[in-house]
Amino acid sequence: MKKIFILTGEPSGDKLASKVIVNLKKLNSEISYLSVGGENLKSLGIKSIFDLKKITFLGFTSVIFNIFKIYNKINYTVKEIIKFNPDILFSVDSPDFTLRVAKKVKSINKKIKTIHYVAPQVWIWRENRVKKMKNFIDHILLLFDFEKKYFEKEKISCEFVGHPLLENNEKSKIDISQIIDKNKNIISIFPGSRTSEINILMPILISFVNLMKAKRNNLMYVFHSTNDHRELINSYIDQFQLKDCGVISDNKIKNHILQNSIFAVAKSGTISLEICNSGIPSIIIYKMNLLNYLIVKSLVNTKYANIINIAAKEEIIPELIQSNCNPSNIFKHVNDLLDNPQKLENQVSKIQAILNKFKTTEPSSNLAALSLKKFL
Numbered sequence: 483m484k485k486i487f488i489l490t491g492e493p494s495g496d497k498l499a500s501k502v503i504v505n506l507k508k509l510n511s512e513i514s515y516l517s518v519g520g521e522n523l524k525s526l527g528i529k530s531i532f533d534l535k536k537i538t539f540l541g542f543t544s545v546i547f548n549i550f551k552i553y554n555k556i557n558y559t560v561k562e563i564i565k566f567n568p569d570i571l572f573s574v575d576s577p578d579f580t581l582r583v584a585k586k587v588k589s590i591n592k593k594i595k596t597i598h599y600v601a602p603q604v605w606i607w608r609e610n611r612v613k614k615m616k617n618f619i620d621h622i623l624l625l626f627d628f629e630k631k632y633f634e635k636e637k638i639s640c641e642f643v644g645h646p647l648l649e650n651n652e653k654s655k656i657d658i659s660q661i662i663d664k665n666k667n668i669i670s671i672f673p674g675s676r677t678s679e680i681n682i683l684m685p686i687l688i689s690f691v692n693l694m695k696a697k698r699n700n701l702m703y704v705f706h707s708t709n710d711h712r713e714l715i716n717s718y719i720d721q722f723q724l725k726d727c728g729v730i731s732d733n734k735i736k737n738h739i740l741q742n743s744i745f746a747v748a749k750s751g752t753i754s755l756e757i758c759n760s761g762i763p764s765i766i767i768y769k770m771n772l773l774n775y776l777i778v779k780s781l782v783n784t785k786y787a788n789i790i791n792i793a794a795k796e797e798i799i800p801e802l803i804q805s806n807c808n809p810s811n812i813f814k815h816v817n818d819l820l821d822n823p824q825k826l827e828n829q830v831s832k833i834q835a836i837l838n839k840f841k842t843t844e845p846s847s848n849l850a851a852l853s854l855k856k857f858l
Contacts (some may be wrong), residue, residue, distance in 0.1 A: 484510070484858045485568040488517040488528065489559070489583055491537055491576025493675040493708050494752040496520035498600065499574045501646040503528070505851035510858070516566050518559055521709055522733075531562045535677075535710055537579055552579070560586045568594060570857055575600035581615065588618035595857045599623040599850060601640075604632050612636050621857065623850050626789070626840055641853055644846030647755045648837060666702040666726065669694075669816075670740050670762070672748035673705060673715065679749060680711055682769050684718040687747070689809035690816075691724060697817060704743075705729045706736050706753075745816060745826075750787045754799070758790060758833045763826040765800040765815050769807040790836050798832045 488503065490496045500522035506513065507526070517523050520534040537555050560583055563571060571587055571594050573580035584596045596619050602611050615622070616638045624630060625645040633640040671691075673683045691703050703726060705715050712731045719727050730736050737760075740746065746757045746764040757764045766788050770778070786792050788799050800815050802808075819825050842849060 483512055483514050484570075485514045485516075485566060486570045486572055486854070486858075487563050487566055487568040488515060488519055488523060489563075489571060489573040489580050490517070490519050490523070490534065491574075491579040493520050493522075493534065493710075495575035495580075495600070496522045496534060498646055498752075499523060499572070500526055501847040502572075502599070502850040502854070505845075505847050506854055509851055509855050513858070516562070516568070531559065555579075556582050556586065559583050560590070563587050563594075564590055567591070570595045570597055570854060572854060573598045577602040577611070581619075585618045595620045597621045597623065597854060597857060600625055601629050601633070604629075612638065621853065623853060625846075626793075628793075641849075642842070643849040643853065644842035645755060645840055646845070646847040646850070647752065648759050648841050649845045649847065666700055668739060668743040669701055669703050670743040670746040670748075670757075671703055671705045672746065672753045672757075673707075674749040674751075675708055675711070677711065677714065680714055683749060683767065683807075684715065686767075686769070686807060686809055686812070688718060688722050688724060690747070690812040691727065692722075693809055693813040694816065695726070697813075698820075701726065703727045704739050706740070707731045745820060747812060747816065750801070750803070754788055754790065755837075758799075758837060761830055761834070763819060763829045765802060765812065765819075767802045767807045767812060769804055775804050790833055793836050793839065794832065798829055798836070 488499050490499050496519045499519065503526055515528045517528050517530050518532065518534065519528060519530045524530065537552065556579065564587065571584055573584050573596065581598065584598065587594055588596055598619050601622055601624050604612055612632055613636055616636050619638065621639045621641065622633060624640055624642045627642045630640055630642055671687055673680050673687055694701060705727065707715050707729050709731045712729055715729045719729065730739055740757065740762060741760050743762050746762050748754055748757055748764055748766060750766045750768040754766060768787060784792055786797060787801050787803060790799055791797050791801065802811050802815065
């Protein structure tokens with residue numbers, strides 16, 4: 483029986499990996515799996531060698547403070563992969579963790595094929611990483627077509643498969659009448675998938691909600707969470723006794739609520755593509771501690787944080803980063819957009835034009851699964 487080890491480093495990678503594996507299981511049901519994964523891979527019956535939360539550290543300073551824990555996890559993961567002896571090591575995103583593991587695995591057992599999914603964002607920073615990757619990555623699956631030039635230049639085997647989050651979403655038929663007040667419009671809020679992100683952004687978001695409630699009484703605010711962070715987000719809502727707020731962690735219900743939202747406020751990251759693909763107008767927020775911000779600012783070579791804005795070379799989706807990420811600023815932007823339907827329509831229209839350039843003719847998770855199958 484063929485074997486694949488799936489290596490992720492955070493919930494978004496776990497979600498992307500699961501979409502590919504669902505399709506691979508249709509192509510070949512005789513594959514044994516082991517992983518470093520989260521709830522999405524677990525739902526497919528794939529065991530994780532440890533809890534994904536143990537490696538989801540946010541920012542440079544967190545990495546520095548946890549450097550020994552991280553290296554211990556890297557070494558433990560390498561040991562377990564070698565013991566499992568897979569035909570393929572399928573690493574997904576989180577390059578600071580997954581690529582370090584892949585490099586060590588390849589140095590020990592060159593027969594294990596290393597396939598990486600979601601290229602490091604070398605078009606934003608640290609382009610020199612590409613040269614190092616060719617020594618231990620056999621094939622890389624790209625989410626965006628414009629990335630190919632960076633890897634082909636170094637003669638790294640690569641393939642544009644598109645982004646699974648941009649596959650057509652069917653409208654779900656879930657009854658959420660017991661969850662959502664049908665007389666209120668929904669604003670979906672995404673405070674992040676890491677504990678440290680949530681702890682930074684929730685106080686800001688709660689103050690934003692209070693400002694909105696003072697202005698508008700026809701809205702309900704739904705915080706989208708993973709199962710792991712549901713209680714943490716609820717604790718903030720309870721602490722400030724927020725009304726007309728809820729927390730959702732079930733993926734099917736989350737998708738349905740997003741599709742029925744009039745607006746979304748989201749932490750910068752992969753989730754933005756899901757929001758855009760659902761045709762929901764939004765703004766992007768992000769905040770980190772000052773030291774992390776100064777380090778990142780000194781390294782990045784793009785004007786924008788969001789992939790849509792980067793591709794468009796203009797700020798289609800408002801970005802409220804660092805000092806601009808405060809309750810009054812978020813309120814001002816959201817309130818202004820809600821007061822101007824034409825602005826909302828223009829944002830969604832421009833986004834769809836950009837998304838069309840990112841999409842493939844076949845579902846991207848199918849293409850990624852076919853690529854994995856070729857290497858078995």
